[in-house]
Amino acid sequence: xxxxxxxxxxxxxxxxxxxxxxxxxxxxxxxxxxxxxxxxxxxxxxxxxxxxxxxxxxxxxxxxxxxxxxxxxxxxxxxxxxxxxxxxxxxxxxxxxxxxxxxxxxxxxxxxxxxxxxxxxxxxxxxxxxxxxxxxxxxxxxxxxxxxxxxxxxxxxxxxxxxxxxxxxxxxxxxxxxxxxxxxxxxxxxxxxxxxxxxxxxxxxxxxxxxxxxxxxxxxxxxxxxxxxxxxxxxxxxxxxxxxxxxxxxxxxxxxxxxxxxxxxxxxxxxxxxxxxx
Amino acid sequence: xxxxxxxxxxxxxxxxxxxxxxxxxxxxxxxxxxxxxxxxxxxxxxxxxxxxxxxxxxxxxxxxxxxxxxxxxxxxxxxxxxxxxxxxxxxxxxxxxxxxxxxxxxxxxxxxxxxxxxxxxxxxxxxxxxxxxxxxxxxxxxxxxxxxxxxxxxxxxxxxxxxxxxxxxxxxxxxxxxxxxxxxxxxxxxxxxxxxxxxxxxxxxxxxxxxxxxxxxxxxxxxxxxxxxxxxxxxxxxxxxxxxxxxxxxxxxxxxxxxxxxxxxxxxxxxxxxxxxxxxxxxxxxx
Numbered sequence: 202x203x204x205x206x207x208x209x210x211x212x213x214x215x216x217x218x219x220x221x222x223x224x225x226x227x228x229x230x231x232x233x234x235x236x237x238x239x240x241x242x243x244x245x246x247x248x249x250x251x252x253x254x255x256x257x258x259x260x261x262x263x264x265x266x267x268x269x270x271x272x273x274x275x276x277x278x279x280x281x282x283x284x285x286x287x288x289x290x291x292x293x294x295x296x297x298x299x300x301x302x303x304x305x306x307x308x309x310x311x312x313x314x315x316x317x318x319x320x321x322x323x324x325x326x327x328x329x330x331x332x333x334x335x336x337x338x339x340x341x342x343x344x345x346x347x348x349x350x351x352x353x354x355x356x357x358x359x360x361x362x363x364x365x366x367x368x369x370x371x372x373x374x375x376x377x378x379x380x381x382x383x384x385x386x387x388x389x390x391x392x393x394x395x396x397x398x399x400x401x402x403x404x405x406x407x408x409x410x411x412x413x414x415x416x417x418x419x420x421x422x423x424x425x426x427x428x429x430x431x432x433x434x435x436x437x438x439x440x441x442x443x444x445x446x447x448x449x450x451x452x453x454x455x456x457x458x459x460x461x462x463x464x465x466x467x468x469x470x471x472x473x474x475x476x477x478x479x
Numbered sequence: 480x481x482x483x484x485x486x487x488x489x490x491x492x493x494x495x496x497x498x499x500x501x502x503x504x505x506x507x508x509x510x511x512x513x514x515x516x517x518x519x520x521x522x523x524x525x526x527x528x529x530x531x532x533x534x535x536x537x538x539x540x541x542x543x544x545x546x547x548x549x550x551x552x553x554x555x556x557x558x559x560x561x562x563x564x565x566x567x568x569x570x571x572x573x574x575x576x577x578x579x580x581x582x583x584x585x586x587x588x589x590x591x592x593x594x595x596x597x598x599x600x601x602x603x604x605x606x607x608x609x610x611x612x613x614x615x616x617x618x619x620x621x622x623x624x625x626x627x628x629x630x631x632x633x634x635x636x637x638x639x640x641x642x643x644x645x646x647x648x649x650x651x652x653x654x655x656x657x658x659x660x661x662x663x664x665x666x667x668x669x670x671x672x673x674x675x676x677x678x679x680x681x682x683x684x685x686x687x688x689x690x691x692x693x694x695x696x697x698x699x700x701x702x703x704x705x706x707x708x709x710x711x712x713x714x715x716x717x718x719x720x721x722x723x724x725x726x727x728x729x730x731x732x733x734x735x736x737x738x739x740x741x742x743x744x745x746x747x748x749x750x751x752x753x754x755x756x757x758x759x760x761x762x763x764x765x766x
Contacts, residue, residue: 240639241670297673301633301642303691328587328611350584356523359584364663366670373668377660387524387651390580393676408586 206312209263209286210320210335213310216258220251220308221326224293228327232300237275241366243296248272251292251308259288269475271420280419281476282447284315289423289446294323295396304328309398311423318446321427323398332402332424334431340405349434349455350407355462358410358455359389361400365416372470376415379467386466401425404453405432411454413463415439416472419446429453435460439469447476489595492546492569493603493618496593499541500607500614503534503591507576507609510534517583520558525649526579531555534575538593542571554703563702563758565729567598572706577606578679587611588679594706601729604707606681615685615711623688623714632717632738633690638669638745641693644683646676648699648753658751662696665749684708687736688715694737694746696722698753702729712736718743722750730759 227247235244252272259266267283270290274280282289291309293299299306307325311318323332332347334340340347352358360383367373384391392409394400398421400412405428423446426436436444436453441464444451449472454460480488510530520527535555542549550566553573557563565572572594576582582589587610594604603618615630617623623630635641643666647659663674675692677683680700686692688711709719709727719727719736724747727734732755737743 239670241672243672297642298675301672301691301693302689303642303675303686359580359586364667364674366667373664377664381653381656381660384647384651384656385653389524389526389584390647390678391676392586392678393674395673395675403586408584410584 204335206314206319209312210322212259212262213312213320213322214333216255217308217310217322217324217331219258220255220292221324223247223251223254224299224306224308224326228299228302234300239366239368241297243300244272244275245296245300247299248293248296252290255290255292255310269419271418282313282316282419287313289313289420291398291420294398294421298395303395305394305396305399307396307398309420309424311427313423318423318427321424323402323424323428325399325402330402332405332428334428336427336431338431340428340431342402342406347406348432349405349429350410351433351455352410353456353458355386355388355459357389358459360391360463361394361403361409361412362391363393363395363397363414375468375470382466383463386462397421398425401429401453404434404455405429407455411452411459411463413439413452413467415450415469417449419475422446422451425453437464439464439467447474449473449475485597489597489602490618492595493605493616495542495545496595496603496605497614497616499538500591500593500605503538503575504607504609504612506530506534506537507582507589507591511582511585511589511609515583522649522651524580524651526583527555527558528579528583530582531576531579534591535573538573538575552703554701557758563730565596565599565759570596572596572703574681574701574703577681577704581678586678588677588682590679590681592681592703592707594703594710596706601706601710604710606685606707606711608682615688617711617714619710619714621714623711625685625689630688630711630715631690632688632712632715633693634739635693636739636741638666638671638742641671641742642691643671643674643746644677644686644692644695645674646678646680646683646697646700648697648755650699650753650755655753658753662750666746680704681708684712684736687717687738688712690738694735694742696735696746696750698722698733699755700732700734702758705729705734708736720747722747722752730757732757
């Protein structure tokens with residue numbers, strides 16, 4: 202039986218390449234920064250232009266599909282996941298890195314049908330690494346199959362997470378305490394590259410053994426989730442329960458053992474939901 | 480030697496350094512694909528592999544054959560008991576694999592770093608990014624380059640527009656981690672744009688030289704992590720100083736580097752120190 206979503210994925214790949222080119226071109230020029238919810242929540246014209254390019258290209262070919270895009274949501278669009286074929290888009294994941302020309306910057310696209318992620322594409326455009334995964338068909342980087350490290354021993358693991366200014370002092374305190382908690386297990390180390398989707402791909406290709414984060418969005422996680430799962434990794438909620446795409450939080454790891462260990466060590470703090478009523 | 484002769488000599492040394500850094504980098508690229516034998520040094524998270532030792536041997540033996548009167552400070556030689564003291568002699572200061580933990584995990588930030596000092600002054604630096612083949616070079620008075628393109632730091636003075644880099648260091652006791660996290664929290668609260676940790680001090684310092692980040696601070700790194708990068712940053716227009724705000728002390732195990740003096744001074748004011756034993760400490764001799 203032929204794959205009903207293969208054509209979508211092939212088309213998505215072409216659109217992603219265009220988006221990546223737009224980002225690389227923008228890196229050669231001046232970048233002016235605007236702020237969204239806080240002084241550290243940055244957005245640029247390029248974020249908006251790239252999202253426009255992606256959504257308009259896809260909408261032309263698939264006019265009945267739904268879209269959840271970071272910049273559209275910022276402009277007031279709904280971010281509720283329905284059964285309808287839905288494209289979940291982060292035009293530039295790692296906008297702060299982009300603004301500084303720091304190497305981890307990507308386009309992230311996840312495609313869901315009946316609320317299940319069917320495929321994911323993450324294009325780390327400065328490194329020129331195209332990560333792709335179709336449900337049931339494996340994960341790839343530039344066409345080469347990738348898989349997680351398989352590490353089960355937390356004391357030999359490299360863990361990714363991100364930090365950032367938090368307005369709420371309790372949340373800030375918890376975020377730093379979680380880092381201390383993980384470091385004292387001990388683990389081999391913690392890395393903070395600055396892009397959620399790239400972080401998920403680093404776990405998927407075995408370069409890191411786990412990534413946890415609270416406060417990101419569905420558009421940061423949708424593409425990477427497909428890639429990590431197809432690379433043999435696990436993805437779950439920080440409570441240890443099943444992964445919830447709209448929960449704004451995740452743990453992803455090379456093995457259940459490592460994911461469970463991290464879930465036990467970290468304290469959650471409230472981060473809202475992407476599908477919350479405002 | 481006249482100053483013109485020595486200038487020519489150091490230029491030649493630098494060409495040799497570039498050649499050997501590339502060769503060493505290739506050795507690392509091969510080694511990263513194979514199984515690694517890992518052990519630990521000062522703490523369970525201070526890793527070393529056979530590749531570290533083999534690469535350092537390659538670099539030092541090649542250089543020693545060419546320059547038999549020169550001296551060498553290498554990470555693995557020091558671990559094996561060689562003294563780590565900087566004299567007036569031409570001295571090569573080498574980190575064969577910077578980012579050993581990254582190397583073990585195939586996390587793509589690993590570099591070969593070769594620095595060179597004469598009369599205790601840093602003369603040139605070469606840093607080779609083993610995963611993507613990027614080469615960073617600088618010679619005192621001659622500018623800094625990345626793959627032949629001139630490097631220029633960010634002149635940003637405002638910390639609320641700054642991306643800041645750091646590394647955790649080998650010590651993981653509660654008191655140390657407390658200070659480490661407090662320092663990070665202070666800078667995040669400025670609020671800086673962000674703090675990044677990539678696992679290789681030399682490559683992080685190169686990102687200061689390229690302007691991709693505004694400041695770097697660390698406690699726990701070594702002279703072989705600083706030597707090459709300090710020249711690269713200074714030649715790109717940046718500054719490299721001690722965490723106290725005074726001049727860089729190569730053996731002190733600590734550094735602040737930034738594109739602008741204002742940024743460096745701001746970072747210095749936020750930091751609480753974490754102490755590590757100096758690289759040039761005199762070991763206690765048991766009689």
